């Protein structure tokens with residue numbers, strides 16, 4: 001464990017992470033490429049490093065919260081020698097492949113590496129609802145969990161450094177498709193004079209209640225038997241009415257049509273009597 005953490009990158013997120021550490025009483029060193037962003041943190045007790053190397057050498061855990069994969073290499077490649085034998089937790093957003101590449105780079109340089117994906121916005125850091133996903137070194141996760149827990153609920157997915165990022169992006173994909181569904185619904189009722197706010201008041205409890213269906217879908221998908229009794233069939237929920245009503249309202253049918261295409265592909269392949277979870281196969285095997 002450590003009582004000293006260095007945070008490199010003081011954008012909106014890096015500043016929030018450093019702030020949470022200061023509040024928890026950690027000795028915190030901060031560095032940012034462009035000077036002038038550390039003022040508030042220094043006022044609250046942080047030490048500002050003049051260079052990234054100085055921040056790395058300050059001792060303890062090194063945390064990177066930079067813009068992207070390229071900026072992580074730009075900052076840390078020249079410091080690989082200094083980082084050898086130390087621990088780097090990188091919460092910069094990177095793709096699964098980029099996270100794995102960074103883990104390999106770190107392993108070659110003798111750096112203990114943990115990759116993180118932040119499921120929160122800066123003001124949520126350290127608050128209820130903030131969740132950070134990790135993968136990479138189990139030892140780093142276990143050792144530094146008390147530090148990581150200061151930012152939010154910490155979940156570890158395994159030694160494959162790309163997994164946290166994969167989960168992060170999969171959860172965001174789910175979120176964006178749900179958001180598009182909400183916006184589609186709002187567009188459907190708009191021509192009838194219903195405001196998006198009025199629609200939101202109905203959509204929030206409805207969509208929240210519908211997440212209760214995830215467990216049943218997951219059981220069918222994991223079981224691999226889409227014929228399980230008690231499911232609404234794809235033929236029954238072919239979405240024809242929803243697509244027609246959208247067209248009648250004069251709006252785009254792209255969002256709802258996308259779901260219908262996934263359903264149709266399974267009906268056409270002879271699986272019309274099976275349940276909605278079957279569209280997993282349409283997604284898993286691209287047309």
Ligand SMILES: NC(=O)c1ccc[n+]([C@@H]2O[C@H](COP(=O)([O-])OP(=O)(O)OC[C@H]3O[C@@H](n4cnc5c(N)ncnc54)[C@H](OP(=O)(O)O)[C@@H]3O)[C@@H](O)[C@H]2O)c1
Pocket residue numbers: 009010011012013014015032033034037065066067068070071074075091092093094118119120121122
């Ligand atoms: N903000 C969010 O809601 C949120 C949520 C989840 C995850 N994240 C992730 O957290 C990371 C940081 O996000 P942010 O919101 O803090 O972004 P930001 O406010 O735009 O800050 C970006 C940071 O990266 C630094 N940077 C950019 N290119 C650099 C380079 N080549 N070398 C050194 N430093 C460089 C910037 O330094 P300068 O000041 O010198 O430009 C700044 O400190 C991103 O990967 C982001 O995807 C953010």
